[in-house]
Amino acid sequence: MHEPHKDYLGDKFGMWLFLFTEILLFGGxxxxxxxxxxxxxxxxxxxxxxxxxxxxxxNTVVLITSSFTVALAISALQQGRRGLCQGLLAATIALxxxxxxxxxxEWSAKIxxxxxxxxxxxxxxxxxxxxxxxxxxxTGAHGLHVVIGAAILGFCxxxxxxxxxxxxxxxxxxxxxxxxxxxxxxxxxxxxxxxLIS
Amino acid sequence: MPSPGETxxxxxxxxxxxxxxxxxxxxxxxxxxxxxxxxxxTMFAVGVAIGVLMRLELIAPGRTIMGAQAYNAMFTLxxxxxxxxxxxPGIPAAFGNILLPLQIGAEDVSFPRLNxxxxxxxxxxxxxxxxxxxxGGGPPDTGWTFYVPFSERTTTNVxxxxxxxxxxxxxxxxTGLNFITTIHRLRAPQMSWGKLPLFxxxxxxxxxxxxxxxxxxxxxxxxVFIERLLGIxxxxxxxxxxxxxxxxxxxxxxxxxxxxMIVPAMGVVSExxxxxxxxxxxxxxxxxxxxxxxxxxxxxxxxxxxxxSGMSDTAVLVFSFLxxxxxxPSAIKVFNxxxxxxxxxxxxxxxxxxxxxxxxxxxxxxxxxxxxxSAGTDIHVHDTYFVVAHFHYVIFGGTGFGLFAAMHFWFPKxxxxxxxxxxxxxxxxxxxxxxxMLYFPMFLIGLMGMxxxxxxxxxxxxxxxxxxxxxxxxxxxxLVTMFWGLSKCLRGPRTVGRNPWGAATLEWTLPSPPPxxxxxxPPDEVPSPYSYAGVKRDA
Amino acid sequence: MTHxxxxxxxxxxxxxxxxxxxxxxxxxxxxxxxxxxxxxxxMSVASAKALLVVLFFMHLKYENRVxxxxxxxVFVILAIFIGFTFFDVAWRPEAGA
Numbered sequence: 155m156h157e158p159h160k161d162y163l164g165d166k167f168g169m170w171l172f173l174f175t176e177i178l179l180f181g182g183x184x185x186x187x188x189x190x191x192x193x194x195x196x197x198x199x200x201x202x203x204x205x206x207x208x209x210x211x212x213n214t215v216v217l218i219t220s221s222f223t224v225a226l227a228i229s230a231l232q233q234g235r236r237g238l239c240q241g242l243l244a245a246t247i248a249l250x251x252x253x254x255x256x257x258x259x260e261w262s263a264k265i266x267x268x269x270x271x272x273x274x275x276x277x278x279x280x281x282x283x284x285x286x287x288x289x290x291x292x293t294g295a296h297g298l299h300v301v302i303g304a305a306i307l308g309f310c311x312x313x314x315x316x317x318x319x320x321x322x323x324x325x326x327x328x329x330x331x332x333x334x335x336x337x338x339x340x341x342x343x344x345x346x347x348x349x350l351i352s
Numbered sequence: 353m354p355s356p357g358e359t360x361x362x363x364x365x366x367x368x369x370x371x372x373x374x375x376x377x378x379x380x381x382x383x384x385x386x387x388x389x390x391x392x393x394t395m396f397a398v399g400v401a402i403g404v405l406m407r408l409e410l411i412a413p414g415r416t417i418m419g420a421q422a423y424n425a426m427f428t429l430x431x432x433x434x435x436x437x438x439x440x441p442g443i444p445a446a447f448g449n450i451l452l453p454l455q456i457g458a459e460d461v462s463f464p465r466l467n468x469x470x471x472x473x474x475x476x477x478x479x480x481x482x483x484x485x486x487x488g489g490g491p492p493d494t495g496w497t498f499y500v501p502f503s504e505r506t507t508t509n510v511x512x513x514x515x516x517x518x519x520x521x522x523x524x525x526x527t528g529l530n531f532i533t534t535i536h537r538l539r540a541p542q543m544s545w546g547k548l549p550l551f552x553x554x555x556x557x558x559x560x561x562x563x564x565x566x567x568x569x570x571x572x573x574x575x576v577f578i579e580r581l582l583g584i585x586x587x588x589x590x591x592x593x594x595x596x597x598x599x600x601x602x603x604x605x606x607x608x609x610x611x612x613m614i615v616p617a618m619g620v621v622s623e624x625x626x627x628x629x630x631x632x633x634x635x636x637x638x639x640x641x642x643x644x645x646x647x648x649x650x651x652x653x654x655x656x657x658x659x660x661s662g663m664s665d666t667a668v669l670v671f672s673f674l675x676x677x678x679x680x681p682s683a684i685k686v687f688n689x690x691x692x693x694x695x696x697x698x699x700x701x702x703x704x705x706x707x708x709x710x711x712x713x714x715x716x717x718x719x720x721x722x723x724x725x726s727a728g729t730d731i732h733v734h735d736t737y738f739v740v741a742h743f744h745y746v747i748f749g750g751t752g753f754g755l756f757a758a759m760h761f762w763f764p765k766x767x768x769x770x771x772x773x774x775x776x777x778x779x780x781x782x783x784x785x786x787x788x789m790l791y792f793p794m795f796l797i798g799l800m801g802m803x804x805x806x807x808x809x810x811x812x813x814x815x816x817x818x819x820x821x822x823x824x825x826x827x828x829x830x831l832v833t834m835f836w837g838l839s840k841c842l843r844g845p846r847t848v849g850r851n852p853w854g855a856a857t858l859e860w861t862l863p864s865p866p867p868x869x870x871x872x873x874p875p876d877e878v879p880s881p882y883s884y885a886g887v888k889r890d891a
Numbered sequence: 892m893t894h895x896x897x898x899x900x901x902x903x904x905x906x907x908x909x910x911x912x913x914x915x916x917x918x919x920x921x922x923x924x925x926x927x928x929x930x931x932x933x934m935s936v937a938s939a940k941a942l943l944v945v946l947f948f949m950h951l952k953y954e955n956r957v958x959x960x961x962x963x964x965v966f967v968i969l970a971i972f973i974g975f976t977f978f979d980v981a982w983r984p985e986a987g988a
Contacts, residue, residue: 164462164537170958171529174965175567181969182571182601186586188973189597189980191930211918218914218940222907225898225948232897271584280592287584287591291575328950335949342940346933350921536957564968600976651968655979664982671978 162325169329173336176299180340183292187347190284197281202351204269205289209260210349213253214341220249221338224307224331234321236314243311246334250304257297261290289348296340303337306330357869361768361846366868379464380868385449386766387471391478392446395437400831402430407790407824410817413809423807424493425508429485431496432513436520437478439751440609443616444562445474445527447758448555450766452531454859454866455549457540457875462533470526477520484512495805497606500587500598504579511580514573521566521573524612528562531555540858540874549857549881550639554619557643561608561615565651569605572598596663603654611650613747614714615643617754618685621707624761625689627855628704629696632882635688642681649678659727660734668727675725682718686711701853702776706757709784713749717742720795735805738798741791749787756783756834761853763838768846768864775837782830789823849890857881896953906947913940 191198227242268275269286276283310330313319319326356366362382365374375383406426409416418426449467453460461467485491488509494502498517503510535556539548548556575586575598585591587598626633633639655663655671689711698704720742723729733739763771794802797816802809809817851860856879862870879887917936921929946952951959 161462161537164533166954167536167958168463168466168529168533170961171532171563174961175525175529175563177965178564178969179567179571181972182568182604184969185601185604185973185976186597189594189976190592192977192980193594194592195927207918207921211914214914215911218907218910221944221948222903222910225903225906226900229898229900229903232895271582276591282592283585284592287586287593291578291584291586332949335944338948339941339944342944343934343937346917346921346937350917350933351930564965568972594980596979597976600979604972652971652975655975658979663979664984666982667979670975 165325166329166332169332173332176336180292180295183288183295184343187288187292190281190288191347191351194281194284197279198285198351201282201285201289202349205349206260206263207349209256210345213256214345216249216253216256217338217341220246220253221335223249224334228324228328228331231314231319231324231327232321236321239327240311240314243307243314247304247307247311250300250307253300254297257293292344293348296337296344299337299340303334306333355869358867358872360868361863361865362868363767363865377468379460379468381449381453381460381464381467382866384467384471385446385451388441388449388474389446391474392438392442395433395478399430399434399438400828402426402433404824404828406430407821409807410809411821412818413811413814415807418807420807421493424805425485425491427805428492428495432481432492432517435496435609436517437481439613439747440520440524441474441527442613442751442755443620443758444531444555444558444612445470447620447755447762448527448531448616451762451859452534452552452555453538454862454870455552455857456535456538456543457858457871457878458534458538459869459871461530462537463530466526467530470523470530473519473523473526477516477523480512480516480519484509484516488512497602498573498576499602500576500579500595503576504587511577514576517573518570518577521570524562525566525570528559528566531559532563535559540871540878542875542878546637547878547880548640550622550633550636550643551616551619553640554615554622554643557647558612558615561612561647561650565605565608565612568601569609572601572605575601596658596661599658599661600655603657604651607654607657608647608651610746611646613751614754615646617710617751618643620754620758620761621689621710622685623855623857624703624707624757625692626882626884627761627853628699628701628707629693630699630854630884631692631696632880632884633688634691634694635684636882638684639688642684645681646678649674649681653678653725656725656730659730672725672727676722679718679722679725686715686718702771702773702780703757703761703853705777705780706753706760709780710750710753710757713745713753713787717745717747717749720745733798735803736798737794737802737804740804741794741798744791744794748791753783759838762859763841764848764852765859765864765866767842768848769841769844770848770852771841772837775833775840779830779834779837782826782833786823786826786828786830790820790827791823793817793820793823851888851890854884854887854889856884856887896950898947898950898953902947906943909943910940
């Protein structure tokens with residue numbers, strides 16, 4: 155039987171194309187953000203003050219570090235250091251967990267203050283409502299990607315453990331890593347737009 | 353000793369692998385293309401049936417066979433089914449899948465499993481879209497555009513419908529991703545970019561639009577869903593939102609989507625005209641580049657759908673100007689096709705007839721598009737039947753006839769049999785006649801002020817509506833004739849040779865129908881796709 | 892595998908450090924009020940960070956140029972989508988009032 159050939163560069167190219175669609179998907183939300191920032195500069199300023207800069211900065215450090223560990227994991231696998239690679243991936247997934255826990259506390263605190271979609275407090279104030287509406291939608295969409303990305307990296311770990319992703323055949327991990335970096339990229343923009351806009 | 357896969361036609365079962373599962377879980381691009389083909393033709397039948405019912409309602413003023421709410425659901429359904437389930441996947445997913453790898457001398461697409469996954473997504477989306485009619489608060493009544501604020505407030509089943517659109521969009525994205533990767537990575541070694549068939553060029557341009565524009569639709573309909581669920585108010589003025597931004601986001605996808613619909617059909621026409629003209633295509637580079645130019649320029653003009661929406665005059669001016677720019681690459685194609693025909697030895701076979709039908713109807717649609725793209729005149733005819741006529745000339749007259757042309761052109765290649773030529777010719781006359789009878793009066797009553805999307809109208813428009821409805825019957829007669837002429841030839845011995853038309857692209861070097869496995873090794877010789885010297889017919 | 896390009900740990904660590912410094916800078920700058928300039932600075936720093944991630948963490952520096960061109964194309968398209976929408980919203984009568 156004829157075996158289909160493996161096209162390493164093609165796989166990576168396809169992954170990049172997929173990342174393009176993710177960029178455009180978030181792009182629609184960034185479009186809304188840009189226009190509403192233009193319309194409600196004062197409310198966005200005020201809204202930014204209400205978000206915890208410490209939480210935001212901490213999560214930025216966490217996510218950038220997780221991007222770093224994934225990049226290290228790829229280099230480690232390529233050098234044939236499988237154990238190190240597995241450890242770095244585990245660290246990445248742990249950092250993703252830290253990010254989500256942080257996010258959970260942050261959202262809970264906001265909701266406890268009556269700032270959530272549909273709350274009576276929000277619906278009254280046009281610009282503020284939009285700021286927090288976008289905040290929930292965009293960080294929510296991003297959080298979903300964090301969870302998916304962590305699951306993909308978990309799958310990569312499994313495959314490395316099974317010996318199906320190796321120092322010579324590392325395409326899957328590289329593509330999983332690309333996805334994870336995209337999650338980081340989106341956050342790199344979300345962080346200043348929501349937390350530092352004041 | 354070749355394996356059975358290299359000799360058994362792809363339509364026939366391989367030893368030990370037969371039945372439905374050998375189709376719906378197949379990773380063979382040809383079989384996946386066939387799955388799409390059957391699905392989109394089914395959806396086309398549904399869409400046509402609804403359209404005919406709508407025309408019947410409009411035969412006389414007042415309530416004829418349905419009331420206002422039923423009519424609203426009908427035009428929504430007609431739009432959703434035709435746009436998302438028939439026209440957008442139409443040529444790329446069906447004929448693109450079957451032919452793209454064959455035309456570039458590749459074994460398959462880059463991601464065969466992703467390819468069948470796309471089809472499953474399409475099927476899921478189609479099932480959900482149909483389910484939304486019979487569940488929840490009744491069939492959606494928003495029109496296929498799901499405009500806010502109505503789509504956020506109506507009690508009909510919009511939530512499920514937008515989920516279906518989201519999933520269909522995902523299917524479209526993955527097909528585009530697959531095609532771009534395939535064209536970059538899997539061309540036969542000698543298949544340089546300058547030797548790509550123009551159909552492949554058109555699929556390439558289309559795939560980029562699918563890839564970059566569709567995610568914006570995805571996030572837009574997702575927002576409609578979220579708004580219906582949570583009521584955040586991102587598009588609700590009472591809560592600080594701006595409903596016009598919904599329209600911007602929607603058209604950022606949906607205008608380029610018009611080019612997802614039309615560009616592959618242009619690719620089909622670019623294949624057929626030189627083949628039945630025995631003459632190399634005029635302006636190969638211009639046609640190839642104009643596909644890319646349409647894809648790019650097409651993403652700059654979305655707000656020309658919004659001239660009367662209340663957006664700023666500056667935007668009206670800018671988008672009106674840009675709209676004229678996008679007419680240029682379309683015109684380049686038309687002129688090159690006509691120049692190809694000039695002094696050729698024309699064989700007036702049905703595929704060419706349909707291609708010529710495309711050029712004529714698309715030109716009418718395109719030129720009336722300028723009336724709409726020019727802001728001053730658009731104000732008068734916006735949301736009238738003029739728009740309905742223009743749209744159907746471009747999409748039905750363009751994409752529809754392009755699809756019919758493709759069906760006749762590649763029928764012998766796919767099935768190894770020839771269609772009934774007399775019926776094909778007869779159907780063409782009925783289709784062209786019925787089409788113009790159906791849609792041309794709409795230009796006139798549109799200019800007179802007949803608004804779109806109403807089940808009722810003033811008596812002054814009745815003549816136009818009656819002619820139009822009668823035209824719809826002629827058109828349906830044409831469709832029935834055409835599908836009869838094709839389907840009666842689906843059985844019987846396969847007698848067609850490799851190259852009944854004497855065309856020069858690579859798929860015609862293969863047996864008809866092609867075997868399961870094709871181009872396991874890339875072809876040694878890659879001909880220039882439109883050089884007919886030395887190409888022998890093999891009927 | 893012929894396309895293997897291993898990025899040394901040291902280089903990755905330097906990039907990480909640069910990203911940390913830039914995060915510090917952007918947080919620091921945000922505590923001063925330059926009006927609209929704040930947004931500009933924040934976006935410039937974010938873009939610089941994104942560039943580092945794309946070029947090194949995502950290996951784009953070592954990929955072929957066609958891919959690089961496509962990445963640029965994507966951001967150009969996104970910029971057009973956002974920028975052209977401002978032809979509308981920036982000139983709306985009520986927006987300026």
